[in-house]
Structures are given as structure tokens and as C-alpha cells.
Amino acid sequence: MKYLCLVYLSAEKWNACPDSACAAYAGQLQDSGHMLDGTPLHPVHTATTVRVRNGQTSVTDGPFAETKEALAGFYLIDARDLNEAIQIASKIPPAKYGSIEVRPTRELVVDQAEMARYAAAL
Amino acid sequence: MPAQDIARIHAEIDALYRKESRRVLATLIRLLGDFERAEEALHDAFRAAVEKWPVEGVPQNPVAWMVSAGRFKSIDKQRRDSRFEHLEDRPDIGETLADQTTPVDEQELLEDDRLRLVFTCCHPALASDAQVALTLREVCGLTTEEIAAAFLTPAPTLAQRIVRAKNKIRDANIPYEVPSREELPARLESVLRVIYLVFNEGYLASSGETATRADLSAEAIRLGRLVLELLPEPEVRGLLALMLLHESRREARADESGELILLDEQDRSRWNREFIAEGSRLVREAVSSPRAGPYTIQAAIAAVHAEALTPADTDWREIVGLYDVLLALTPSPIVALNRAVAVSMRDGPEAGLAALNTLGAELDGYQLAHAARADFCRRLERHAEARIAYRRAIELTAQGPARRFLERRLAALPAS
Numbered sequence: 001m002k003y004l005c006l007v008y009l010s011a012e013k014w015n016a017c018p019d020s021a022c023a024a025y026a027g028q029l030q031d032s033g034h035m036l037d038g039t040p041l042h043p044v045h046t047a048t049t050v051r052v053r054n055g056q057t058s059v060t061d062g063p064f065a066e067t068k069e070a071l072a073g074f075y076l077i078d079a080r081d082l083n084e085a086i087q088i089a090s091k092i093p094p095a096k097y098g099s100i101e102v103r104p105t106r107e108l109v110v111d112q113a114e115m116a117r118y119a120a121a122l
Numbered sequence: 123m124p125a126q127d128i129a130r131i132h133a134e135i136d137a138l139y140r141k142e143s144r145r146v147l148a149t150l151i152r153l154l155g156d157f158e159r160a161e162e163a164l165h166d167a168f169r170a171a172v173e174k175w176p177v178e179g180v181p182q183n184p185v186a187w188m189v190s191a192g193r194f195k196s197i198d199k200q201r202r203d204s205r206f207e208h209l210e211d212r213p214d215i216g217e218t219l220a221d222q223t224t225p226v227d228e229q230e231l232l233e234d235d236r237l238r239l240v241f242t243c244c245h246p247a248l249a250s251d252a253q254v255a256l257t258l259r260e261v262c263g264l265t266t267e268e269i270a271a272a273f274l275t276p277a278p279t280l281a282q283r284i285v286r287a288k289n290k291i292r293d294a295n296i297p298y299e300v301p302s303r304e305e306l307p308a309r310l311e312s313v314l315r316v317i318y319l320v321f322n323e324g325y326l327a328s329s330g331e332t333a334t335r336a337d338l339s340a341e342a343i344r345l346g347r348l349v350l351e352l353l354p355e356p357e358v359r360g361l362l363a364l365m366l367l368h369e370s371r372r373e374a375r376a377d378e379s380g381e382l383i384l385l386d387e388q389d390r391s392r393w394n395r396e397f398i399a400e401g402s403r404l405v406r407e408a409v410s411s412p413r414a415g416p417y418t419i420q421a422a423i424a425a426v427h428a429e430a431l432t433p434a435d436t437d438w439r440e441i442v443g444l445y446d447v448l449l450a451l452t453p454s455p456i457v458a459l460n461r462a463v464a465v466s467m468r469d470g471p472e473a474g475l476a477a478l479n480t481l482g483a484e485l486d487g488y489q490l491a492h493a494a495r496a497d498f499c500r501r502l503e504r505h506a507e508a509r510i511a512y513r514r515a516i517e518l519t520a521q522g523p524a525r526r527f528l529e530r531r532l533a534a535l536p537a538s
Contacts, residue, residue, distance in 0.1 A: 042293040045286050048247040061249040061290075081297040082247055083305075104294045 019108040024118035064099035148235035167192035252287040356411035360418030363404035367424035370397035386433035438468035471501035489518035
């Protein structure tokens with residue numbers, strides 16, 4: 001069985017957890033064979049919400065804000081830029097019924113020595 | 123070099139900065155792929171000019187010189203920084219270096235860069251207020267304070283809005299390009315809105331002692347022409363017409379000391395007939411299209427004013443009719459306010475006041491609503507009410523000439 005573990009953080013604590021700690025844990029999961037994929041995201045103000053209604057794609061700044069809508073799935077895509085990502089997102093079938101939040105991923109910024117310390121403490 | 127020659131070159135560099143720094147910036151963003159780096163490079167380039175031009179003389183093509191100098195400085199800085207970083211952490215370096223073969227001094231390319239910058243700043247994935255703020259900041263070079271005043275927003279809030287927008291462009295990888303022909307119509311609307319706001323910033327100037335800032339309005343008109351060339355849509359034509367028709371009155375709307383003159387008190391012989399002719403022609407072309415929208419209708423209203431040889435010749439019936447169309451297209455309290463003013467001209471101040479009274483409290487912070495009320499009350503000789511409304515309008519008006527105009531009107535009211 002596969003599970004999706006979603007990470008939530010408030011704006012104040014966005015950078016509270018060091019990347020090296022995440023990298024250390026990911027490394028351990030890799031070794032134990034549990035890790036399939038994972039990536040940190042840029043802050044929420046980089047989000048773009050895509051909806052398709054009556055065949056028209058609407059693009060708005062910010063995360064999806066409809067509290068009645070709940071996370072129903074995800075696509076991790078590789079696109080040339082945000083325009084291509086929006087185009088791809090607008091063709092995701094449920095975009096007609098709900099919202100697709102497009103978030104850019106980022107790379108972990110890892111300090112090797114720091115990561116080794118975190119790994120040792122796991 | 124004699125001191126006065128150095129002073130002359132410094133003045134030339136200052137003028138170049140005011141006139142061309144945004145063009146240089148637009149190209150540097152393309153070449154360097156990053157807003158922040160391009161801004162830094164722009165300032166480095168101007169600093170280099172201050173050092174070198176008094177010695178080496180002013181180059182033949184100063185804009186191209188600035189672009190080259192800015193790019194060189196930035197790449198040099200990156201090279202120095204990269205000694206302390208792993209190259210794989212800076213994937214953009216190879217790209218930037220590869221770009222060095224691109225010719226930088228072609229006027230057409232520079233124009234394209236400005237358009238790229240406009241479309242990027244007006245990208246729909248940015249919040250609409252951020253689009254406007256970013257365009258005014260990056261494309262037009264307005265200060266954060268000027269933009270904040272124009273939008274009745276505290277300057278720190280506005281500065282943060284701009285920073286966030288730039289971060290989103292970088293982090294979400296919003297491309298620096300002119301949209302494809304299929305995407306263009308959808309992307310155009312926000313571009314037009316932003317251009318018109320830029321025009322108004324130049325024409326109405328939200329603060330300061332000068333009623334107009336010709337360079338900004340000219341900038342907006344130039345942008346309008348450029349977009350029209352790219353996409354000959356009726357609304358682009360309508361917007362350009364609207365700006366030209368407003369612009370035609372520039373010389374007549376302030377006296378020698380910069381004091382504001384109202385439309386019906388302007389010397390119409392000073393209106394720019396060339397702009398009126400071009401604006402009216404553009405309106406006629408645009409208005410016949412079924413895709414004509416709010417800009418075209420506003421331009422049609424401006425054309426009715428422009429074509430009246432005296433204030434008494436103004437066809438207010440036509441203007442109220444056009445405002446009805448506009449209100450149906452874009453219901454907004456500000457359009458309704460303008461309609462109320464037109465109604466007062468057609469049917470008298472009492473009718474204008476009645477129309478104004480139907481509008482909600484949304485206009486409470488808008489000086490023109492109070493100025494209109496003051497004017498209706500003054501014409502109705504309801505001096506006490508006029509006095510209150512003038513005072514409220516004055517409170518809300520930062521700009522010198524507009525404010526002094528209201529103060530003169532207030533002072534001219536008979537004592538009660």
C-alpha cells in the first residue's frame with residue numbers, strides 16, 4: 001500500500017525545520033526502502049489556482065481557498081515554465097469540478113555535516 | 123576635463139536614467155533571467171557610466187552601452203560568487219554565458235523586451251493589484267511611494283506586494299515572454315488595464331506639485347501603440363484613442379502657475395487637434411466592432427467632449443447615453459459617479475445630486491465623489507452642505523493643484 005504524507009506549516013514556522021534534517025530522514029527512508037518520492041514546496045504565495053468552468057480556464061494568484069474542497073489527489077509534473085504547468089493543470093479532468101493548485105517545488109538546501117549530525121540522531 | 127563638462131555629462135546620465143533605465147532593465151531581465159539581478163546590474167551600469175564617461179566620453183549608443191556594462195558587471199559578479207559555490211548549484215550560469223552572443227543594440231529587440239516585461243508583470247498568476255504595482259515599478263520606474271499614493275495603500279504594504287510578486291515570478295518560473303497569439307486576447311485585458319492606470323498616473327498624478335507628468339502619459343501611449351501594432355483589437359484601439367483624447371487637453375488643463383482648469387473653462391483653441399483627430403478616427407474604427415468594450419465607450423465619451431467647439435455645444439444627451447452603456451458593461455461606483463455628473467449637466471444639479479445620492483458608501487474615500495457633491499450643492503446654493511463636501515474632498519486630496527482648486531472654490535462660497 002502506498003501512502004501520501006502531506007506536510008503542513010504556518011507561515012511563521014515555514015523555515016523552522018532545517019532542510020538538512022529532512023534530507024537526513026529522507027535518506028533513512030531511502031535505505032529502508034520506504035521512500036518513493038518527496039520534495040519541499042516554495043511558500044504559499046507562489047501558488048496559482050487553475051479552474052475550468054464552461055470551457056474557460058481561469059487562473060488566479062494564491063492557493064485554493066474553497067474550504068469545502070478537500071485534497072483528492074496529486075500530479076507531480078515536469079513543465080518548462082508556469083505557463084506550461086497551467087496548461088497541463090487545466091487539462092486535469094477534475095479541474096472542471098474543483099480547483100487545481102499549482103505549486104512550484106524546490107530543492108532541499110543541504111549542509112552535508114549538518115545532515116550527518118541529524119542522521120546520527122535518528 | 124573641466125568641471126562644467128563633468129557636470130554636463132552627469133546631467134546627461136541623469137537624463138538617460140530617467141528616460142531609458144526601464145528599457146535597459148527590460149533587456150537585462152531577459153539576459154540575466156532574474157529581476158533582482160537585473161536591477162542590481164542596472165545600477166552598476168549607471169555607476170560605471172558616472173566613472174567612465176567623463177574620461178572616455180559619452181558612447182554613441184548609450185542604451186546599448188548600459189546593457190553591455192550591466193550584463194558584464196553581473197556576469198563578473200556571478201563568476202566571483204561562484205568561486206565560493208558549487209557550480210551545480212547555479213544552473214543559470216551556463217545559460218547566461220551562452221547568451222553573450224545575442225546582439226543587444228537592436229532597437230526592435232529592446233522594444234520586444236519592454237513588451238515581454240509588460241506581459242510578465244501583468245501575468246494572470248500574479249494578484250491583480252500586484253500586476254499594476256509591478257508594472258508601474260518595473261516598466262515605468264515609479265517609486266513605491268508614488269504607486270502607494272495612487273492606490274491609497276500604505277507604502278510598506280505596496281513594497282511587500284512588489285517583492286512577493288517578484289519572488290513568485292522567480293520561484294514559480296513565470297516565463298519572460300510575449301504570449302502566443304492564442305493566449306494573447308486573454309492576457310491582453312490586464313495589460314490594457316495596467317497601461318491605462320499608468321496613463322492616469324501621468325495625467326492625474328496622485329501627489330506632488332505638478333498636475334501632469336507628461337513622460338508617464340507618453341510612456342503609456344507608446345505602450346498602447348506597441349500593443350496595438352501587435353494585436354489590432356478594438357479595445358486596444360479604444361484605449362489608445364481614450365489616452366490620446368485625454369492627452370489632447372493637457373496644455374489647456376492647467377494655467378502657467380500649474381493651477382487646474384476645469385473642462386468647461388479650458389481654452390479649447392489650446393487642445394491638440396492632431397491628437398483629437400487621431401483619437402476620433404481610432405474611436406470610429408473601434409466603436410463599429412461588436413467586440414468594442416469599456417475603453418472604446420470611454421473614448422467615445424471623450425470624443426464627444428473633444429468635438430464640441432464650446433462647452434455649450436456639448437451633447438450631454440449623447441454622453442449620458444454612453445455612460446448608460448458603460449455602466450451596463452462595467453457596473454462600478456466610479457462610472458455611476460461620472461454618470462451622475464453628466465446627468466447634472468443634462469438635467470441640472472438637482473438631478474445630479476439625486477443620482478449621486480443613490481450611490482453607496484463605497485465612494486466615501488474617493489475625493490471626486492465629495493468634489494461632485496460640493497459642486498452640485500454650490501450650484502443649488504446649498505452653501506453649508508457644499509462647505510462640508512469641499513472640506514472632505516480637500517482632506518482626501520494630496521495633490522497640490524487639485525487641492526488648491528477645491529480650496530479656491532470653498533473660499534468663494536458666500537459666508538452663511
